[in-house]
Amino acid sequence: MRIRRCTLLRLESSEETHFDLEALLSGGTGVVSRMRWLAYAPALEAPMELEADEVALLGQVSPTDWVQAAPVRQRFGAASVRRLLRAGLLVGSTQPWASAREEDERMRALHWHGVAADYHRASRWGGIDAAGEVEEAGLHNAEGLRSAYGAPPPMLHKRADGGATTTLPWATRTAFDDVLDARTTCRNFDAGRMLPLAQFAQVLERTFGERGRVHGADDFDVLKRTSPSGGALHPTECYVIARRVEGLAPGLYHYRPSEHALQALPMDPARILASAGKHAVAQDMGALDYLAWIAVGGQPYFAKAHVLCILAPRFHRNFWKYRNHPKAYRVCILDVGHLSQTLLLSATEAGLGSYVTAAINEIDIERALGLESWSESPLAVCGMGPRANRMETYELDPNRRIWPQ
Ligand SMILES: Cc1cc2nc3c(=O)[nH]c(=O)nc-3n(C[C@H](O)[C@H](O)[C@H](O)COP(=O)(O)O)c2cc1C
Numbered sequence: 001m002r003i004r005r006c007t008l009l010r011l012e013s014s015e016e017t018h019f020d021l022e023a024l025l026s027g028g029t030g031v032v033s034r035m036r037w038l039a040y041a042p043a044l045e046a047p048m049e050l051e052a053d054e055v056a057l058l059g060q061v062s063p064t065d066w067v068q069a070a071p072v073r074q075r076f077g078a079a080s081v082r083r084l085l086r087a088g089l090l091v092g093s094t095q096p097w098a099s100a101r102e103e104d105e106r107m108r109a110l111h112w113h114g115v116a117a118d119y120h121r122a123s124r125w126g127g128i129d130a131a132g133e134v135e136e137a138g139l140h141n142a143e144g145l146r147s148a149y150g151a152p153p154p155m156l157h158k159r160a161d162g163g164a165t166t167t168l169p170w171a172t173r174t175a176f177d178d179v180l181d182a183r184t185t186c187r188n189f190d191a192g193r194m195l196p197l198a199q200f201a202q203v204l205e206r207t208f209g210e211r212g213r214v215h216g217a218d219d220f221d222v223l224k225r226t227s228p229s230g231g232a233l234h235p236t237e238c239y240v241i242a243r244r245v246e247g248l249a250p251g252l253y254h255y256r257p258s259e260h261a262l263q264a265l266p267m268d269p270a271r272i273l274a275s276a277g278k279h280a281v282a283q284d285m286g287a288l289d290y291l292a293w294i295a296v297g298g299q300p301y302f303a304k305a306h307v308l309c310i311l312a313p314r315f316h317r318n319f320w321k322y323r324n325h326p327k328a329y330r331v332c333i334l335d336v337g338h339l340s341q342t343l344l345l346s347a348t349e350a351g352l353g354s355y356v357t358a359a360i361n362e363i364d365i366e367r368a369l370g371l372e373s374w375s376e377s378p379l380a381v382c383g384m385g386p387r388a389n390r391m392e393t394y395e396l397d398p399n400r401r402i403w404p405q
Helices: 021-025 052-060 069-076 078-087 095-110 114-122 130-136 142-149 175-182 197-208 269-278 287-295 315-321 328-349 362-369
Strands: 002-005 010-019 031-040 048-050 090-092 212-217 220-224 236-242 251-256 261-264 307-313 353-357 380-385
Touching: 002 069, 031 052, 048 052, 052 069, 052 078, 069 078, 078 090, 090 095, 095 315, 114 328, 175 328, 197 236, 197 307, 197 328, 236 287, 236 328, 251 287, 269 287, 269 362, 287 307, 287 362, 307 315, 307 328, 307 362, 315 328, 328 353, 328 380
Parallel strands: none
Antiparallel strands: 002 090, 010 031, 031 048, 212 220, 236 251, 236 307, 251 261, 307 380, 353 380
């Protein structure tokens, strides 16, 4: 048999500390620490602790060139080679390892940059009630933050090494300024009203719809949208959790930019509710309500939106061009930022409240939508709908464009 190392692997030298009563009684602080090696790889659900000789083994085996397993077994022991094969950190050439090998080859063909892959994995959440945790820590408002962390860096920045200042002319206000100034993150949706289909459709059309296309080469068409996209690839898909839209059945949908249509997606309540047991507040929620709540990290004011749009790049479309590129993941994130701003301004212009959040439970969303996270995964969720008449949850509207005095 021949072996090679898996495509993506990160090793971390990590310090583990724990309290030990004996260490305290024998005159120490009671805090005992030890260093350990942790492996992170797409095949691993959780980081795996490695022995020093396994680290040395992985350091010797190429991720690209196959080598004979026998000399590696002889040097590091057959048990270590087997353990690393079972974990998917080594890939084997023979039949018993075929499915792990195919999975590793699929990963290789996606062209992830190693550090970007680490960041992608590290920044995904599952089943987290972030809003609850922040509130419990007292970090949900300005006073709490100020008292926990002291004063933040100043609001405005002045360069000490700068020269003279040139005052710029103020622009003449147009209707566009009114839209820009009225955009305010909405945390107060009116659950008693329906979102008119025409307004909802207009926001989707303006944000995600096809505004044109260019035939670049055989099998290579380029979509034109109102937002820019790195490499003109527009890898970002919009998935919709529709809850209260006139004429649209509540459910999950995928937006199709060319047809300006929503395709209904299957909904599996058991899969959606998989993490619900962890949260007392979610016990009586139906699948769609729970998905909306967990999708936005347990933020109840955002979960109340009439529609939630999940912005999920198909990374492999971007990485097809920017192969193993250190900036490719950043470009996907920036693409989503542009789309979200277009969505917010379109919703504002339509008289709707809207928001964007990155405090999302990617793992729950992927499970609900059947996405494989290395190929396609959400980076942000936007919501929209008619605003409530009363502000119950705080919004930043110092110039009173939304909320009267
Ligand atoms: C990337 C991003 C993530 C955000 N995530 C959250 C969030 O999780 N919860 C929230 O209440 N607001 C969130 N916001 C909204 C900001 O809090 C808001 O933009 C800020 O307070 C300024 O208010 P404004 O949008 O009304 O101007 C997010 C904004 C951005 C751009």
